[in-house]
Amino acid sequence: MISTSLSHIASVLGGRLVLRGDDTPETTVSGLIDTDSRLIEPGGIFVAKPGETTDGHLFVPAAIERGAVLALVERELDQPVSQVVVPDVVEALGELARDVVARVRATGNLRIVGITGSNGKTTTKNLLARILEDEGSTVAPRASFNNEVGAPLTMLRVTDDTRFLVSEFGASAPGAIARLAGLVTPDIGVVLMVGMAHAGGFGGIESTFHAKSELVRATREGGLAVLNADDPRVAAMEPLARERGQEVRWFGRGERAQVRALDVEVSASGTRAQLVVDGEEHTLELRVLGEHHVMNALAAIAAATALGVTAEEAIARLSTVELAERWRMQPLGSERVRIINDAYNASPDSMSAALRTLAQITGPDERTVAVLGAMSELGEYADEEHDRVGLLAVRLRIQRIVVIGQDARRMYLEAIAQGSWDGEAVFFPDADSAYDYLRNELRDGDRVLVKSSNSAGLRFLGDRLGESFA
Known part of the structure; x- marks a missing residue:
């Protein structure tokens, strides 16, 4: 996280600052933030999140032992670490992420990509991050950090040197993507597909459509919507993008797509595809197993080339990816x-x-x-x-x-x-x-x-x- 004073954190969160030791309101912190005390490093900030089976407040001593210098809590604790007391630490985590990203963005160097879809989010996120990391400092989620806790934790990893933030947005309920994407207002919103995943919780496929379209609505006015031309429900998000003055960049298998796949060959060693990117032909050699991952690669290429990466560079970098993520093909x-x-x-x-x-x-x-x-x-x-x-x-x-x-x-x-x-x-x-x-x-x-x-x-x-x- 960027260097931030304790008083600023308390002010942004509307919390009560409890000082310990030699700390003053102007003491600054810049360590990584986490809800898992086992992952805290010296100088870190621990978020004492209540859980279904345990309470993060019980692990504040363990976080202190690992070097935590600040705890975000819902009740003041008799512990030797400064604390910001707030009504809801999860909500506060999101607000802190909003503030940090906004301050980094004000420098003019940060570009933000948001990704959602019923399937393929994590693979696409990893593929895009692999392309962008050769362009400059890139922050992307660990594993599937895409919920109300994981997404802000990822956002809080940005620094003044970060050029790209790739955020993955999952939907636990209607409105979830709007809240998460609204923390950062992406420059580019990528919607992969609308399928039956989570349909039970949303009440059907049409409700899932509305949930996924929240990303288009949350992408900044005049930004870019990267949409799956082959999925009728995703394609139906085009008017929403146009209403916000967004350019639409299509990916898919049909001729409508600016980034599309032609012939696709699948083998036990990976997938080979002939691509057309903005009218020019290329060959993609993808080691990740499965024809369906070609669509994820197309989405990543569409976003990366919109950020100034050449198609040749993007495709070459994708060829080095051996595994999309642990436990995924x-x-x-x-x-x-x-x-x-x-x-x-x-x-x-x-x-x-x-x-x-x-x-x-x-x-x-x-x-x-x-x-x-x-x-x-x-x-x-x-x-x-x-x-x-x-x-x-x-x-x-x-x-x-x-x-x-x-x-x-x-x-x-x-x-x-x-x-x-x-x-x-x-x-x-x-x-x-x-x-x-x-x-x-x-x-x-x-x-x-x-x-x-x-x-x-x-x-x-x-x-x-x-x-x-x-």
């Missing part, structure tokens, strides 16, 4: 038994894309094995969408379908109902029993996809299988 195991661990998140769209990738990268003498868990946050659509996945796995002729957990059982039942040969699908109540089965079942030449939502915990099963067959 992550290759594990060995050439003998290849494990693809994609179990950090799952929606009907990403589940379909992952299964299609498995089918595409498996050779005629190899066997496809899909290890599947539940997709969360689908609400009333859960049964129907899990049925669809089971049906798709059969239609793609996945040779072994291993379904884990009661919430995913309908995938198994649909696969059994639609399958045409015995033993194609099996069901296990938990990951441990599935591991025991897979440890004995998998054989040379198997290509194994592990896919589920984060809450199902199958990412750890993927890791175990990767170690077993390394």
Whole structure:
């Protein structure tokens, strides 16, 4: 964080400043901010966030031991560290981020890109950050820091030297993206897709559309909207962008897109695509597995070239990316038994894309094995969408379908109902029993996809299988 006095922090947050030791109102702090006491470094600021199972205020002593010089709290503590007492530390975290980014932006050097979409946010964020980091100091979220805590923590990492801030915005509820993006008013807003992820919480796909369009509304007037020309709901955001005087830059597979992919070839080693960027042809060699990641690359290229990076430079930098993120189409195991661990998140769209990738990268003498868990946050659509996945796995002729957990059982039942040969699908109540089965079942030449939502915990099963067959 940029150097800031204690009195300024208290004033911005409307909080009460409690001084300890030799601190005065004009004492400045500039360390990193975190809600996890284990990650605090000397000079850092600890945010004592109340949680569902514990209370961050209990960890203030641990943060002090690690070198915290300021605590953001909701009640004054008898601890030897200066404190700013506020009614709500999460809300205060956002307001501090707003202030810090505004002050850095006032120097005229900072450009801000916001990214949202039902799928692909984290991959696109990482691809864009990889392109921009060679242009200048770039701040981007760790992992999927895209909520009311993670997004501000990322924003607070900017300094006077930062040239690019790439923010990822998730939507836990209607209005969430508007609040988060409103903290920084991006220069460029990237909308990837509107799908069924979180549809249960939003009340349907149209509500999801309105939630994702909040980013276009929050992008600054006269800025740039980077939109998916292939997604009708995203394309329908164009009038919103025009109302705000924003230029629209399209990406996709159709001729409308200024940044588009033509021929796409998928293999076990990555994806190759012929691109047209503003009328000029290029070849993209992407090591990240999956045809669906080509669209994420197109979005990153569209944003980067709008920021002055040449298409040649952007594409060359993308070729160096070996992994989008841990637990996202992550290759594990060995050439003998290849494990693809994609179990950090799952929606009907990403589940379909992952299964299609498995089918595409498996050779005629190899066997496809899909290890599947539940997709969360689908609400009333859960049964129907899990049925669809089971049906798709059969239609793609996945040779072994291993379904884990009661919430995913309908995938198994649909696969059994639609399958045409015995033993194609099996069901296990938990990951441990599935591991025991897979440890004995998998054989040379198997290509194994592990896919589920984060809450199902199958990412750890993927890791175990990767170690077993390394």
